[in-house]
Amino acid sequence: xxxxxxxEALHANFGGVRAEYLRHELFGLFTRPTYWPELLTMxxxxxxxxxxxxxxxxxxxxxxxxxxxxxGEDLDRWNHVGVYWRVNTNAVSAxxxxxxDEHKWExxxxxxxxxxxxxxxxxxxxxxxxxxxxxxxxxxxxxATATSLGLExxxxxxxxxxxxxxxxxxxxxxxxxxxALDAVTLSLxxxxxxxxxxxxxxxxxxxxxxxxxxxDEFENLLNYQQRVINTLVKHSGDAAYTFKIxxxxxxHREVGTLGNGQAISEPADFASVDIAQSLRGDxxxxxxxxxxxxxxxxxxxxxxxxxxxxxxxxxxxxEEALQLDGEPASRRVIESLSEQGASQGxxxxxxxxxxxxxxLLDYLARAEERxxxxxxxxxVGNRTKLxxxxxxxxxxxxxxxxxxxxxxxxxxxxWGTYTLLAxxxxxxxxxxxxxxxxxxxxxxxSLEDPxxxxxxxxxxxxxxxxxxxxxxxxxxxxxxxxxxxxxxxxLFQVLAAHPEGHAPEVNQFTPTGNIEGALxxxxxxxxxxxxxxxxxxxxxxxxxxxxDFSYQLHPIFSAYFNYSHRRKRKLKLxxxxxxxxxxxxxxxxxxxxxxxxxxxxxTAASENTLFxxxxxxxx
Amino acid sequence: MYLDITQLPYALWAPLLKxxxxxPQALHVVYRAPNEYVESDFNERGVxxxxxxxxxxxRPLPGFAKISAEHEDNKLVVPLLGFEGNRLGYIVETVQEPxxxxxxxxxxxxxxxxxxxxxxxxxxxxxxxGFMFRRVRFAKASCPFSVFGLLEDIARDEDDPYLIVAPIxxxxxxxxxILFALTNPGRVEIVYDHPVPREDAARGVHRVCTYDISGFxxxxxxxxxxxxx
Numbered sequence: 047x048x049x050x051x052x053x054e055a056l057h058a059n060f061g062g063v064r065a066e067y068l069r070h071e072l073f074g075l076f077t078r079p080t081y082w083p084e085l086l087t088m089x090x091x092x093x094x095x096x097x098x099x100x101x102x103x104x105x106x107x108x109x110x111x112x113x114x115x116x117x118g119e120d121l122d123r124w125n126h127v128g129v130y131w132r133v134n135t136n137a138v139s140a141x142x143x144x145x146x147d148e149h150k151w152e153x154x155x156x157x158x159x160x161x162x163x164x165x166x167x168x169x170x171x172x173x174x175x176x177x178x179x180x181x182x183x184x185x186x187x188x189x190a191t192a193t194s195l196g197l198e199x200x201x202x203x204x205x206x207x208x209x210x211x212x213x214x215x216x217x218x219x220x221x222x223x224x225x226a227l228d229a230v231t232l233s234l235x236x237x238x239x240x241x242x243x244x245x246x247x248x249x250x251x252x253x254x255x256x257x258x259x260x261x262d263e264f265e266n267l268l269n270y271q272q273r274v275i276n277t278l279v280k281h282s283g284d285a286a287y288t289f290k291i292x293x294x295x296x297x298h299r300e301v302g303t304l305g306n307g308q309a310i311s312e313p314a315d316f317a318s319v320d321i322a323q324s325l326r327g328d329x330x331x332x333x334x335x336x337x338x339x340x341x342x343x344x345x346x347x348x349x350x351x352x353x354x355x356x357x358x359x360x361x362x363x364x365e366e367a368l369q370l371d372g373e374p375a376s377r378r379v380i381e382s383l384s385e386q387g388a389s390q391g392x393x394x395x396x397x398x399x400x401x402x403x404x405x406l407l408d409y410l411a412r413a414e415e416r417x418x419x420x421x422x423x424x425x426v427g428n429r430t431k432l433x434x435x436x437x438x439x440x441x442x443x444x445x446x447x448x449x450x451x452x453x454x455x456x457x458x459x460x461w462g463t464y465t466l467l468a469x470x471x472x473x474x475x476x477x478x479x480x481x482x483x484x485x486x487x488x489x490x491x492s493l494e495d496p497x498x499x500x501x502x503x504x505x506x507x508x509x510x511x512x513x514x515x516x517x518x519x520x521x522x523x524x525x526x527x528x529x530x531x532x533x534x535x536x537l538f539q540v541l542a543a544h545p546e547g548h549a550p551e552v553n554q555f556t557p558t559g560n561i562e563g564a565l566x567x568x569x570x571x572x573x574x575x576x577x578x579x580x581x582x583x584x585x586x587x588x589x590x591x592x593x594d595f596s597y598q599l600h601p602i603f604s605a606y607f608n609y610s611h612r613r614k615r616k617l618k619l620x621x622x623x624x625x626x627x628x629x630x631x632x633x634x635x636x637x638x639x640x641x642x643x644x645x646x647x648x649t650a651a652s653e654n655t656l657f658x659x660x661x662x663x664x665x
Numbered sequence: 666m667y668l669d670i671t672q673l674p675y676a677l678w679a680p681l682l683k684x685x686x687x688x689p690q691a692l693h694v695v696y697r698a699p700n701e702y703v704e705s706d707f708n709e710r711g712v713x714x715x716x717x718x719x720x721x722x723x724r725p726l727p728g729f730a731k732i733s734a735e736h737e738d739n740k741l742v743v744p745l746l747g748f749e750g751n752r753l754g755y756i757v758e759t760v761q762e763p764x765x766x767x768x769x770x771x772x773x774x775x776x777x778x779x780x781x782x783x784x785x786x787x788x789x790x791x792x793x794x795g796f797m798f799r800r801v802r803f804a805k806a807s808c809p810f811s812v813f814g815l816l817e818d819i820a821r822d823e824d825d826p827y828l829i830v831a832p833i834x835x836x837x838x839x840x841x842x843i844l845f846a847l848t849n850p851g852r853v854e855i856v857y858d859h860p861v862p863r864e865d866a867a868r869g870v871h872r873v874c875t876y877d878i879s880g881f882x883x884x885x886x887x888x889x890x891x892x893x894x
Contacts (some may be wrong), residue, residue, distance in 0.1 A: 061795075133734075135723045135759055136856050145713035162735060169736065214733035221730045294866045519754025524720070 053487050055345040057435040058479035064663040065350075075117060076107050077337045078117060081324040084317065086125050088256055090279045090289040092264075092298060095321030097520070097577040098473025101292035105130055105260040110170050119177050120249045128258040128290070129166035140221050141271065148270050152304055154227055154328060156235035156274045158217065163259055165210040167242045169201035172496075174249060187245035194238035196231030199632065225445035235304065236278045240285050257287035257555040265297025265573065272300035275308045285447065295320075295579075296569040322470035322578070331465045334475045341476075345493065352494060358482060359496050360460020367402040369499065370447040379418070388419045396428045402443075403505055406436055413546035442550030445542040458605040459502035467506060467611050469601045471575065474509060481505035505559045506605035513575070513602060523570040526628040531576050533631030534599050535607035540618075540644050542609035543599065548642070551614035554598040556582055557621055562619040567628050575600050617642065667875075669695040669718040670836055675857055679843050682878075683862050685806070686847065692878040698776050698807060702870030713860045720752065721859035723759045729846060729853040732888060737827035743819060745804075745842060747834035748780075750788040755858055756831040764795020768819055772806025772835050776871055780806065782833070787870060804838065807874055810881055812841030820852070831856045839877065848882070 079100065079384040085091055085108060095101050107110050111129040117123045171185070186503065188206040189199050197209045220227050241581040261275065280303050312318055313512050325333055330542075338354045358661045361369065367376075384393055396404060411421040444456050457469065465522040468475035482505035486497040514531055518524040534555070541552045557564055571577035582596045596616055604611035619638065626634030639645060668685060672679040685692050709774075725731065732743065734740075742762050744753050746769050757767060769792065775781045785792075792798040802819070805811040820828060830853060832839035846853040 132761065134735075136725055137730070137732045137734075138853070139724035156874060158732065165735065170894075199745070211736075214735075218730060218732045222728045222734065512790070516754055518751035519756075519791065520758055521722075521755075524751065536823055623699075 052345065052493050053484070055347065055482055056480065056487065056493070059341040059344045060476060060483065061656045064216040076103065077340060078107070078335065079104065079321075079325060080329045080332055081321070083465065084319050085290055088283075088288045090282055090316040091291065092316055092318045093292045093320055093321065094289060094295050095292075096471065096573065098471045098575060099321040100247055100472045101321065102132075102262055103242060103263050104337040105290060105292050107256055108200075108260055110173065121174075121255060122253075123542055124255060126258045127170060127246050127249075128257050128260045129163065129170055129383065130260040130262065131162060132262040133168060133264060135266045138267055139272055140218075142268060144221070144227075146227065148439075150227070152270055152274060153228070153232050154217075155271050156277075156304070157230070157232040157275060158214075159278070160195060160233045160235065160238045161210050161214055161217075164195060164238050164242055165207055165214075167246060167257065168203045168210065168237070169205040172207065175203065177655075180394075184247055190241040191238045195233050213454060235274060236281055238289060243285060254286070259287060259289045260292075261289060262292040264291050264293035265299075269300045272298065273302050273304055275305040276301065277305070280308070280310050289316075294324075294573045296573045296592040313463040325470045330468075330470050330511065331462075334465055334468065334472060335461075337472060337481050338476070338572050342493075342567070353478070355461040356458065356459045356500060357493070358464060358479070359498055359499070360463055360501050363436075363444065364400045364402040366444055366457050366499075367405055367447065370444065370455075372401040372405055372447065375408075375447065376401045379404050379408045380407075384417050385416050385423060386417060392419070392422055392426065396422055399426075402440055403432070403436065405447070406440050409439060410435060413439070430463050439545075439550055441610065442542070442545045443611070445610070446545065455503075455608050457499045458611070459499040459508035463611065464502075464506070467601050467605060469578065471600070471602070474513075474602050477512075478505055479511045481508055485538050488500065488602050494514070494545050503605070507647070510603045510606035513600075514606070517574065517576060521570055521575045523567060524574075526567055527571055527574060527576050530571060530624070530628040531599060531603060533627030533635055535603055535609075536631065536635055537627075537638060538599070538604075540639055541642065544644050549615045551610040552617050553604065553609055553612075553614055554596055554616040555619040555624075556596040557624060559621045560616045561621045564624045567625060571597070576603075666690045667693045669697075670840065671695070674859075675832070675839060676726055676859065677841075679726045679855075682840070682843055682856070683728050683847060686878070686882075691880070694809070694840055694876045694878055696840075696874045696876070698871045699768065699867035700871040702867050720755060723756070723856055723858050723862065726843075726855055726857050729843075729855045732822050733892035734827060734854060739824070739826045740766060740829060741819065741823055741826040742829045742831065743770060743816065743858045745770045745834040745838040746772070746784050748783055748787040748839040749833070749860075750791050752833045752858055752860065753788050753831075754791040754877050755809070756856060758828055759858075760831075760856060762829070763799075764797050767795070768800045768802060768805055768823075769797060770802050770812065770815060770834070771819065773803035774854060775806045776835075785788060800813070804841075805884050806835045807837050808874055809837045809839075812838045813845050813881075816841070816845045817854075820849075825852070827852055827854070829854045829856055831858075833858065833875060837874065837876070840878075844882070848885075 083254050085093070086106070093101050093104065105128075107116065108126070108128040110127050111130075112129065113124050113126075138155075141151050141158065146154075168188070168191075184201045185203060188203055189201055191199045192206055192209060195210065195213065197213055220230060246257050247255050249255055264272065264275065266371050267275065275289070275291070279291070282288050300641070301311070303310060310316060312320060325417045335354060339351070342357075343351045380393060380397055383396060396407065399407075407422050407425060408418065410425065411418045414421060416424075421529065425435060447456075463473060466479050468478060470495060482497050482502045484494060485501045485505055489492065489501065491497075517531065518527040521527065538553045541548070545551070557568065561568075568577065568579070572579050575596045576599065578600050579595045579597045581594050599607075600614070601611040601613075623634050625637055666685060666688065668678065668681060670682075672728065673681075681693075683692070710814050740762055742757070742760055744756050744767065746753060753769070757764070769788070771781055773781045775784070789798075792801070802815055804815040816830065820826060828849075830842045832842040832855065842855060846855050
């Protein structure tokens with residue numbers, strides 16, 4: 047296969063990483079995640095995951111269009127009928143103010159949800175009738191649904207869909223003009239869906255076909271609107287339908303319902319599937335490998351494709367130390383050892399060690415504030431002690447190589463490292479693989495050959511840079527989040543470059559003090575994948591207290607800032623400092639680093655524009 | 666009747682424009698284009714943060730809500746670009762249409778020779794998404810009627826799509842978008858992100874523009890009538 051053909055095929059198969067972008071290609075590339083069976087029950091499920099974790103792909107896979115593509119159009123083979131509804135911010139935010147109180151809007155929005163979901167079911171019936179060549183069927187459920195929605199009676203799904211569309215236009219006109227909403231006949235939440243869902247459910251010969259309402263981007267709903275959906279979820283147990291709801295982490299803000307305000311709770315009313323938790327470790331690695339291999343096979347278009355893991359080889363610590371000019375550095379260590387009066391025997395023993403071990407000894411001497419001779423004497427004669435020190439500190443030592451100069455920095459390469467950088471986020475992983483393979487081709491290489499560690503590292507730098515550039519546009523707090531990421535990234539970069547005498551691989555933080563003020567920013571960070579959060583105290587996991595959480599920058603940013611992507615150690619950050627990093631990172635960073643006995647001037651900042659812009663005065 | 670939109674927020678002048686068109690009087694829109702913008706506000710990639718802090722978020726302009734477009738399947742997004750690339754990123758993220766459905770519009774010619782380049786530079790990152798830059802079209806930055814005509818062209822070229830227009834660039838382009846939405850109520854949706862402008866972002870007066878809205882709509886109606894006959 048020619049390189050040019052490979053470039054084109056690569057863009058076609060790896061370039062589109064969003065479910066919304068793939069359209070008809072989506073189902074051809076669909077891979078079932080390990081949590082898939084948890085979604086195939088009548089229990090309502092909140093599918094929780096950040097941007098890029100695959101919620102939309104999964105929900106679309108559950109839709110009837112997905113079932114038809116994945117299982118075929120024969121309803122006998124189906125488990126359910128799913129109708130997909132993405133919550134459109136521009137539409138749902140029309141349902142507020144205009145002089146009406148929230149109670150009134152609850153009723154109007156509940157009616158709107160009935161109209162939208164009923165129209166979707168009606169469209170499924172039209173689709174079904176077309177497939178079985180039955181033509182428009184006379185359906186009593188359509189009449190009942192129309193009556194329930196306050197519409198003129200209609201006997202077919204097509205007539206019902208038309209009638210609902212007109213009702214939506216009428217509602218839209220009323221919202222846009224001064225005409226009163228009071229004149230609209232409102233339906234009770236969920237009531238019009240009962241008979242229509244029962245009609246759909248009975249389509250499967252000799253069995254039941256429950257309806258799944260697949261609600262995506264639940265976080266876009268206003269708080270009172272979340273209560274409306276919660277109410278439908280709570281009462282769905284008695285009906286022929288259930289809900290599968292995609293929501294970003296921290297996006298399910300309201301647990302109340304309408305009326306008496308009863309809250310929905312887990313496990314009584316619903317189950318949660320946290321995608322990042324479900325796909326942690328090996329499960330994500332396997333899921334990601336299947337997805338990438340499927341796409342890679344399509345790039346090769348029938349010819350034998352290489353294994354994706356083989357295309358992205360990693361480096362051992364020793365190989366990496368060599369690539370980071372470790373050879374001359376280790377020679378200098380050995381010369382220094384001789385100059386300091388070490389015995390010939392000790393020098394020879396050190397010379398016999400691999401380069402990374404020699405550099406580690408130098409690192410340990412600085413960390414323990416001992417002479418190089420004393421350090422080498424203590425470790426070289428005790429292999430167990432040396433191996434333990436290597437296991438604990440060798441990786442952290444790599445970040446100290448070249449810390450005061452621009453240019454060669456720590457490598458981020460290997461399939462395993464890429465899956466850890468992506469941390470359960472399939473979009474990040476696809477972007478990493480695409481960037482690496484694309485850069486590899488741009489250097490006139492072929493996809494039959496492995497991608498060099500340097501090219502992989504360059505890709506690992508560019509993906510987080512793009513994520514950082516996109517942050518200001520993702521949310522109203524986007525600019526604050528971008529500064530917080532820059533501030534935290536610089537903090538962990540300086541800590542990583544100067545670990546001697548401190549705990550190595552510090553890359554997480556626990557908020558302290560009055561954290562209520564910092565929570566909106568932290569929650570927005572989690573929602574938009576700038577941060578990840580995790581329970582600090584596993585015993586407290588049931589309490590749901592916000593203080594239980596610790597945070598870290600999403601591991602994808604570690605390559606950009608040059609610190610360890612591995613989940614390791616925490617430091618404490620005051621709530622005021624977190625907010626301060628979001629508003630003026632340079633000033634607050636100085637204070638935090640001073641407390642950690644470091645100085646930002648000790649470490650060269652990255653060459654990139656964003657960095658230098660924010661930290662200009664520093665350098 | 667003169668409507669000066671220079672200082673009014675979109676959420677105020679857009680419904681005023683809609684209401685004014687129902688009044689049987691000639692309508693002119695007035696806009697004073699600033700002499701200069703504070704350069705660092707848009708000139709470098711790294712400073713795009715300064716402006717995005719003020720985005721309040723997408724919600725409909727009063728009188729322009731759309732709740733009935735759930736099943737439109739031929740959607741095209743037309744962002745009318747300004748200097749702030751973060752606003753384009755936010756709009757694209759919010760509407761969630763494929764990048765190949767996004768047809769950005771840059772104000773060319775600009776109020777000043779260099780403005781189109783600044784707009785391009787400010788939007789370069791989101792424009793790279795899905796080769797969006799390949800579909801960029803141009804309309805005179807100071808002319809609402811130019812962008813109106815361009816939107817008509819896009820609608821015609823793309824087989825009567827449902828247009829999602831995001832007026833995040835010049836105010837005259839915003840006027841053109843609103844007029845187009847008002848004259849094509851079923852096929853156009855306005856998406857707006859409600860930024861809060863910084864007080865010191867613009868200085869002085871470069872030019873005062875007056876747009877004869879009623880005259881334009883009358884001429885257009887006459888043209889259509891001629892075509893019909």
